[in-house]
Amino acid sequence: DTGVSQNPRHKITKRGQNVTFRCDPISEHNRLYWYRQTLGQGPEFLTYFQNEAQLEKSRLLSDRFSAERPKGSFSTLEIQRTEQGDSAMYLCASSYDPNSPLHFGNGTRLTVT
Amino acid sequence: EDQVTQSPEALRLQEGESSSLNCSYTVSGLRGLFWYRQDPGKGPEFLFTLYSAGEEKEKERLKATLTKKESFLHITAPKPEDSATYLCAVQAWGNAGNMLTFGGGTRLMVKP
Numbered sequence: 746d747t748g749v750s751q752n753p754r755h756k757i758t759k760r761g762q763n764v765t766f767r768c769d770p771i772s773e774h775n776r777l778y779w780y781r782q783t784l785g786q787g788p789e790f791l792t793y794f795q796n797e798a799q800l801e802k803s804r805l806l807s808d809r810f811s812a813e814r815p816k817g818s819f820s821t822l823e824i825q826r827t828e829q830g831d832s833a834m835y836l837c838a839s840s841y842d843p844n845s846p847l848h849f850g851n852g853t854r855l856t857v858t
Numbered sequence: 859e860d861q862v863t864q865s866p867e868a869l870r871l872q873e874g875e876s877s878s879l880n881c882s883y884t885v886s887g888l889r890g891l892f893w894y895r896q897d898p899g900k901g902p903e904f905l906f907t908l909y910s911a912g913e914e915k916e917k918e919r920l921k922a923t924l925t926k927k928e929s930f931l932h933i934t935a936p937k938p939e940d941s942a943t944y945l946c947a948v949q950a951w952g953n954a955g956n957m958l959t960f961g962g963g964t965r966l967m968v969k970p
Contacts, residue, residue, distance in 0.1 A: 749901070776955070776956070778955070778957065785962070785963075786962055786963075787862075787864075787945050787947070787960030787961050787962050787963050788902065788945075788958075788960050789960070790957045790958070790959070793955035793957060795955070800955055801955040801957065836901050836902075838901075840956070843956045846892060846904045846907055847892075847904070847958060848904060849894075849901035849902045849903070850901050851899070851900050851901045852900075852901050854899075
């Protein structure tokens with residue numbers, strides 16, 4: 746069990762550029778979540794996958810955000826036309842079943858200049 | 859809408875000085891209440907899950923308790939390595955994805 750892996754750890758981009766983050770969940774976990782965390786706040790839910798199906802999306806997830814989980818394995822989160830307000834830590838988590846706790850990766854810190 | 863409020867926002871303790879962190883919540887139907895620890899620059903690390911009022915869980919110097927409206931994280935004789943942000947989160951029934959709603963966290967600093 747190598748834990749949830751996220752890449753890159755840090756990303757600096759200019760406003761208007763597109764960025765993509767990757768998450769590799771714990772191998773036997775079929776549930777995968779994306780959260781966003783700003784400084785001094787708790788994580789906020791963005792979206793959830795069960796296997797390859799995206800089953801839930803937050804109102805926070807504007808149409809500039811898109812997430813995929815092809816073949817139910819790794820997931821990507823893409824932000825198009827980044828804005829300064831997108832600067833945050835993007836956390837990925839996975840769980841085995843509804844009764845298991847979420848296990849988080851160490852996140853990707855995005856800075857939009 | 860599920861809500862979680864944690865207090866205090868920050869807490870400074872001397873090594874060995876016991877204290878409690880509070881997590882107040884409103885949720886349509888509580889499936890579980892979770893405590894996580896988060897170190898700077900890292901993701902949250904799971905500590906405990908509590909399911910029903912009256913339940914208690916312990917791990918080393920930490921003990922979590924649950925009532926119908928709040929949860930406490932008691933820290934007994936803390937050490938500097940206990941310094942971190944402690945996050946509380948709730949999971950509601952009828953929530954297909956078992957998503958967690960987090961509070962803002964309590965930043966704990968333990969001085970030697």
